Every structure is written in structure tokens, then in C-alpha cells.
Amino acid sequence: MIDRLAARLETTPEHIQGWRMLGWSYFNTGHYEQAAAAYARAVELDPSSAELKASYEEAKAKASESDNLETASSSQTETIAKSGDGPSIEKTAEFEAMPPGARDAAIRSMVDGLADRLERHPRDVEGWTRLMRSRVVLGESEVAAAAFRKALEVFKDDSAASGRITAAAIELGLKTE
Known part of the structure; x- marks a missing residue:
């Protein structure tokens, strides 16, 4: 089910709640690096959400506890790269266009x-x-x-x-x- 959600987000990359749900799903199945990446994308889309920022920080902390901090950072970087050079909504729009x-x-x-x-x-x-x-x-x-x-x-x-x-x-x- 998680893979289907991830695949669906490839066609609807602006769906904030989808990224939140993907982060939650990964987090609750122990895939903290992937959770951090999904939450990073959600925060990128809604930078004013304290809830998303907290979830992102918690996923990063769990990834760090698992001695996978480097992997979490590369996941975050790769997720941000999907929208261009950095966390810019304008670049995401350019990508989609x-x-x-x-x-x-x-x-x-x-x-x-x-x-x-x-x-x-x-x-x-x-x-x-x-x-x-x-x-x-x-x-x-x-x-x-x-x-x-x-x-x-x-x-x-x-x-x-x-x-x-x-x-x-x-x-x-x-x-x-």
C-alpha cells in the first residue's frame, strides 16, 4: 500500500496530505529515512506547518538513532532535488510544466x-x-x-x-x- 501511495505521488507531487500520509506510513513501519524524505517534501510544500516540521524533525531524529543520519540526509537531498535545485515551489511548477x-x-x-x-x-x-x-x-x-x-x-x-x-x-x- 505504501508503494502505491508513493507511486501516486509521482503523478501528483503537489499533494501535501499525500506526502504527510507517506511520511506517517514510513515512520510507523520503521523506515525513518524514507519518512524524513517524505516529510521534507511536505514541509517544502507547506513551510508554515508546525505539525509537518515536528514530524520531519522526529523522523530525522529516529533515523539518527538508527545510525543512518547520512542516509536520511541523502534522502532529504534527493527528495528536494525532485523539484529542481532546492526547496522552491516555483521550481516544482517549472518541473511539472x-x-x-x-x-x-x-x-x-x-x-x-x-x-x-x-x-x-x-x-x-x-x-x-x-x-x-x-x-x-x-x-x-x-x-x-x-x-x-x-x-x-x-x-x-x-x-x-x-x-x-x-x-x-x-x-x-x-x-x-
Whole structure:
């Protein structure tokens, strides 16, 4: 259900309550980095909401407690990047006003940017799962599978991280064993 909500927000990125609900859902399932990213987007859309700011700060704190502060920061940065160079509603409007081909190119560019970042800083479990999910959404299942294999190699010494990556791959249909 969370994945369906996230997918729906790709087509309605200005829906503040949808981002709030996505943040709440991620938070309550223990996915604090993803919760922080969703709340960051909601705060970006409604910067005057004290409730959203508090939820965002709480999700960031939980992510930090889980020793995933770097991942939460990259999630927030990636979420903000979806609307352009920074947290600007005008840039979001520009993005939405793009012709579909240009928008697709911009999305692919962001996904490629995430892949490049992971090449430089590979120890980011949430980054790898986002990359796999993004590639699947873009219809690039083989590239997603390659990212899965690479992530397992990066975390071969960390069974907890490998387990999270494998669980995400199974959820995405990348691993059938």
C-alpha cells in the first residue's frame, strides 16, 4: 500500500496530505529515512506547518538513532532535488510544466545522479534500495538487478544491510530464489 501511495505521488507531487500520509506510513513501519524524505517534501510544500516540521524533525531524529543520519540526509537531498535545485515551489511548477520528454529526461538524470553518488559513496543501504526501485519504475529491471548485485557486493560484510537490500529486491521482483 505504501508503494502505491508513493507511486501516486509521482503523478501528483503537489499533494501535501499525500506526502504527510507517506511520511506517517514510513515512520510507523520503521523506515525513518524514507519518512524524513517524505516529510521534507511536505514541509517544502507547506513551510508554515508546525505539525509537518515536528514530524520531519522526529523522523530525522529516529533515523539518527538508527545510525543512518547520512542516509536520511541523502534522502532529504534527493527528495528536494525532485523539484529542481532546492526547496522552491516555483521550481516544482517549472518541473511539472516541462514537456513529458524533458521531464522523463530530468527524472532519468536524477536517477543516474543517485547511481553516480553511490559509486563514490557506496555504503548507503537506503540509497541502493531507492536506486533499485527507481530503475524498476523506469522499466530498467536488468539495470536494477545489476544494482542489487553491486549493493550485495558492497555490503558482503554486513549481514543486516544485505538482508535489507535482499528484502527490497524480493519486494521489487528482482530476486525469486
